[in-house]
Amino acid sequence: MSARIKVVSIEGLWTPEDLATFLGIPExxxxxxxxxSYGPAWIRxxxxxxxxxxxxxxxxxxxxHDGAA
Structure with missing residues (x-):
């Protein structure tokens, strides 16, 4: 009998603090x-x-891409 392993990668939603850290900008x-109404789409x-x-x-x-055009 062989074992089957399924790896699932789930990345959760980011808080504003997480995103600020990721982008290197203040919250x-x-x-x-x-x-x-600028920046990435967000969810309330x-x-x-x-x-x-x-x-x-x-x-x-x-x-x-916009900057390269």
């Missing part, structure tokens, strides 16, 4: 961006704001 900048969960890492990475990729 206040993220608040300003949300108010100005009750009173909490969260960011999906794949959405953040796609936003960064878009910025780099």
């Amino acid at each position: 206040k900048t993220l608040r300003d961006w949300r108010f100005k 969960m009750g009173k909490h704001v969260r960011y999906a890492p794949e959405t953040v990475r796609a936003w960064i990729d878009q910025l780099s």
Whole structure:
């Protein structure tokens, strides 16, 4: 009998603090961006704001493509 192993990688949602650390910017900048409808898409969960890492990475990729054009 052979054993089957399935590895699942789940990356949770980022807090504004997580994203600020990832981007190397102050959390206040993220608040300003949300108010100005700029920056990566965010999700409101009750009173909490969260960011999906794949959405953040796609936003960064878009910025780099826009700058190359």
